[in-house]
Amino acid sequence: MDYKVLGKQQLEETLASERKVFKKLQKTGRSIDMTRGRPCKEQLDLAIPMFQLLVDANFQTAAGDIRNYGMPDGLKEAREMFASIYDVRIEEVLVADNSSLSIMYDLLQFAKQFGVMGSTPWNKLPKVKFICPAPGYDRHFSICEVLGIEMITIPMLDDGPDMDMVEALVKGDESVKGIWCIPKYSNPTGITYSDKVVERLATMQTAASDFRIFWDNAYAMHTLYENDVKLKNIFDVARKAGTLDRVYQFASTSKITLASAGIAAFMASETNIADIKSKYFFKTIGPNKTVQLAHVLYMKNRENTAKIMKQHADIIRPKFEAVEAKLAEAFTDDEYVKWSKPNGGYFISLNIKSCAKRIVELANEAGVKFTGAGATFPYKLDDHNQNIRIAPTVPTVDELNVAMDILVSAIKIARMELVLEKCFSN
Ligand SMILES: Cc1ncc(COP(=O)(O)O)c(C=O)c1O
Structure with missing residues (x-):
């Protein structure tokens, strides 16, 4: 979505209504931690x-x-x-x-x-x-x-x-x-x-x-x-x-x-x-x-470990897919929002130019915690202020759906704020 085409007035109205959406989501009062790549309880139980x-x-x-x-x-x-x-x-x-x-x-x-x-x-x-x-x-x-x-x-x-x-x-x-x-x-x-x-x-x-x-x-x-x-x-x-x-x-x-x-x-x-x-x-x-x-x-x-890892994958795959579904629903074909679709590992990497810090800050205000913006770069210097690491393994799929609604809304708000500031500030 290129918010510039809306013009200043319509953009301000769209931002105001997205802020209302965000406020509502904020009221769900969730506390969801996606800061680190940790196995969830069901995964830990496998090893007992x-x-x-x-x-x-x-x-x-x-x-x-x-x-x-x-x-x-x-x-x-x-x-x-x-x-x-x-x-x-x-x-x-x-x-x-x-x-x-x-x-x-x-x-x-x-x-x-x-x-x-x-x-x-x-x-x-x-x-x-x-x-x-x-x-x-x-x-x-x-x-x-x-x-x-x-x-x-x-x-x-x-x-x-x-x-x-x-x-x-x-x-x-x-x-x-x-x-x-x-x-x-x-x-x-x-x-x-x-x-x-x-x-x-x-x-x-x-x-x-x-x-x-x-x-x-x-x-x-x-x-x-x-x-x-x-x-x-x-x-x-x-x-x-x-x-x-x-x-x-x-x-x-x-x-x-x-x-x-x-x-x-x-x-x-x-x-x-x-x-x-x-x-x-x-x-x-x-x-x-x-x-x-x-x-x-x-x-x-190796062979038996691969079997164990299949059990892990069955637990966490739906979580990766929940994140993917929410991002795809909101941002497919949006040239400003890009994310990885990994075949394995523990993370999804999200890039939104010039907005990462604001998005993480907004999500945090709504109870969804990500690793600090910039943390994925040496000296925390992400020159484009764009990378956010999503670690989806710990929350449940239900929690992830809530967290992703908050993230999606935070992305929209941060992008609209940026366009207002850069293109329509005087
Ligand atoms: C790439 C990478 N290396 C190492 C670790 C930590 O490994 P360990 O628990 O063996 O110290 C992590 C944890 O997320 C990781 O992502």
């Missing part, structure tokens, strides 16, 4: 049998009782399980506690304090930079910010980061030490990297010998539909190209079992694993193998 399986197994594996200290790499069976899911070698897997984000943070801190496989500690360098395709995951950017790593924002395209920019940056500047990647069902855009992008990342020339790709493969198993999108295995490409040391891959079961009692994996070349283990040695005497065993007994392997 893992604790009974653990008790039934009496905490035993082939190696004996696993309740005590030890096994810094994680339980062998848990490493085998991640190796099967991610198609890497067991020697390339280290299984830790519940958060992959926490491993990412540790690795960056280790790099800053001790260097990477013998390189100069990044703290001793005048500057360290990371490439941040955006929109991206706010928590990646927060880690860089708190650790003083300078972020270079580059566009996220439909098939992954803008690789011409990435290649130019890493080739010419030794202070560029890494790139954040969410290669499958990306947060928030839902895109999956093309084969070509994976190949270019694995084979590009980097000025820094300690450059690392932070391959946050959080949504590898999280398809919403039967036709799962295939991501090229970066380990295969990098192994062939002799660049495997450049890849740090991360995964977790936060959205497969329980985010608070899940397990996470770090996957990398054997030399990287040895390097990181030598640093973790001082931090922990071993991970929570008890919870790891519960996961092995419940998830088993």
Whole structure:
């Protein structure tokens, strides 16, 4: 809808009547939180049998009782399980506690304090930079910010980061030490990297010998539909190209079992694993193998995990479809309102130029909370003030319908206010 064509008076009237609609919606007094990608209660309930399986197994594996200290790499069976899911070698897997984000943070801190496989500690360098395709995951950017790593924002395209920019940056500047990647069902855009992008990342020339790709493969198993999108295995490409040391891959079961009692994996070349283990040695005497065993007994392997993920998809697919239906009903063919239609992952990404902050503010006033506008960009700088991340998994479909009516109305109001201000302000 191009509100300019209405002219000032009609636009003011339309805005006034939309404000009435909004007021009515506001009176429903709902409190709906769509700020983060969290599993809903029904999803969490799916994983509860893992604790009974653990008790039934009496905490035993082939190696004996696993309740005590030890096994810094994680339980062998848990490493085998991640190796099967991610198609890497067991020697390339280290299984830790519940958060992959926490491993990412540790690795960056280790790099800053001790260097990477013998390189100069990044703290001793005048500057360290990371490439941040955006929109991206706010928590990646927060880690860089708190650790003083300078972020270079580059566009996220439909098939992954803008690789011409990435290649130019890493080739010419030794202070560029890494790139954040969410290669499958990306947060928030839902895109999956093309084969070509994976190949270019694995084979590009980097000025820094300690450059690392932070391959946050959080949504590898999280398809919403039967036709799962295939991501090229970066380990295969990098192994062939002799660049495997450049890849740090991360995964977790936060959205497969329980985010608070899940397990996470770090996957990398054997030399990287040895390097990181030598640093973790001082931090922990071993991970929570008890919870790891519960996961092995419940998830088993890739095939069985895919079955579990189908149960998750059946619960959350209608929620994605409810959001899609409301947006399509209000804005199909509207060139000013664009949104993603993801095949998997946890988010829908919405773009409305120059309006994101106002829309989030209005929705918040009506009890619907989104992640702050700008959060999907480094330093919260969304130059076009356009991106809003919708996380539809926690609310019920009924709640989502209410939340989306509020969002749709907020979008209309914000757009009309903008046109009045820009085109008819005097
Ligand atoms: C891309 C991505 N990576 C990591 C995480 C957090 O993972 P974990 O719970 O394993 O720390 C999230 C959570 O939403 C995510 O979207």
